[in-house]
Amino acid sequence: MLNLDPSFTPLGENNSITHKSFLFAGGEPHIKIDGNFDQKEPVTITQRINSFNDLGLICITVDALKRMGVKEIHLYIPYFPAARQDRVMIPGEPLSVKVYADIINSMALASVTVFDPHSEVTPALLNNCITISNHEFIKQVIAKIGSEVKLISPDGGALKKIYKVSEFLGGAEVVECSKSRDVKTGRLSGFKVYADDLGGEDCLIVDDICDGGGTFNGLAEALKAKNAGKLYLAISHGIFSKGFDDLGKYFEQIFTTDSIKEVEHPGVTQIKLQDIQ
Numbered sequence: 349m350l351n352l353d354p355s356f357t358p359l360g361e362n363n364s365i366t367h368k369s370f371l372f373a374g375g376e377p378h379i380k381i382d383g384n385f386d387q388k389e390p391v392t393i394t395q396r397i398n399s400f401n402d403l404g405l406i407c408i409t410v411d412a413l414k415r416m417g418v419k420e421i422h423l424y425i426p427y428f429p430a431a432r433q434d435r436v437m438i439p440g441e442p443l444s445v446k447v448y449a450d451i452i453n454s455m456a457l458a459s460v461t462v463f464d465p466h467s468e469v470t471p472a473l474l475n476n477c478i479t480i481s482n483h484e485f486i487k488q489v490i491a492k493i494g495s496e497v498k499l500i501s502p503d504g505g506a507l508k509k510i511y512k513v514s515e516f517l518g519g520a521e522v523v524e525c526s527k528s529r530d531v532k533t534g535r536l537s538g539f540k541v542y543a544d545d546l547g548g549e550d551c552l553i554v555d556d557i558c559d560g561g562g563t564f565n566g567l568a569e570a571l572k573a574k575n576a577g578k579l580y581l582a583i584s585h586g587i588f589s590k591g592f593d594d595l596g597k598y599f600e601q602i603f604t605t606d607s608i609k610e611v612e613h614p615g616v617t618q619i620k621l622q623d624i625q
């Protein structure tokens with residue numbers, strides 16, 4: 349096991365390979381791997397990707413391992429970079445998910461494990477991809493809430509996945525919602541809840557990513573307008589780029605994993621990926 353971020357050990361620390369990584373003054377990542385391990389054995393690299401350099405560190409680590417004679421290398425990157433940029437909305441934009449997939453595919457890895465990717469595009473583009481669904485995560489979230497909730501699908505993208513979650517949970521009720529996003533400005537509008545009256549029942553919004561939180565604040569208002577009870581939010585990948593001031597007004601509790609970072613906030617419960625394999 350080679351955990352590139354020492355504070356992120358989602359598959360444990362068995363047979364951990366000692367290494368030192370750092371940035372050169374010019375900004376390039378570098379690594380020195382201690383050769384004190386059996387180089388005939390497969391190696392799994394784990395990493396949280398928050399920047400292009402985090403991917404760069406993976407690339408140079410794979411190179412170093414191959415030069416040491418390691419033949420079978422696995423990669424565990426729960427948050428797949430740019431999984432959301434899976435189509436070109438307007439001319440001039442990149443298909444970023446393919447750029448990242450191409451870079452990773454070029455390393456010819458034995459497997460690449462990702463957690464709850466935004467869409468089916470990531471596993472379609474990525475060679476030897478293993479996908480971990482959000483099913484077990486949501487099951488644990490509901491156990492922590494401790495009472496019945498309606499599952500809320502925020503938009504069309506989340507719809508396919510939420511019915512599989514519901515099936516996994518034995519048929520939990522799903523409420524479909526939608527939103528509109530201006531592809532030029534990114535502005536959100538027109539939140540719709542496809543139910544007449546939620547009857548004061550508690551609701552759990554399930555989605556892959558919370559970035560600024562605009563999707564969930566807008567949806568929370570629309571749910572409250574339809575007589576929702578307590579609101580909860582379960583997000584596989586918590587970026588939370590705009591903090592919790594607004595989200596905290598609407599949600600009793602926000603649940604996420606440690607796929608991107610550690611979050612210290614009383615309104616947030618983090619379930620560790622090592623507990624939801």
Ligand SMILES: O=P(O)(O)OC[C@H]1O[C@@H](O)[C@H](O)[C@@H]1O
Nearest residue numbers: 432557558559560561562563
């Ligand atoms: O509204 P914010 O939190 O910025 O963005 C999160 C939404 O953007 C989508 O890609 C995610 O799947 C989610 O629905």
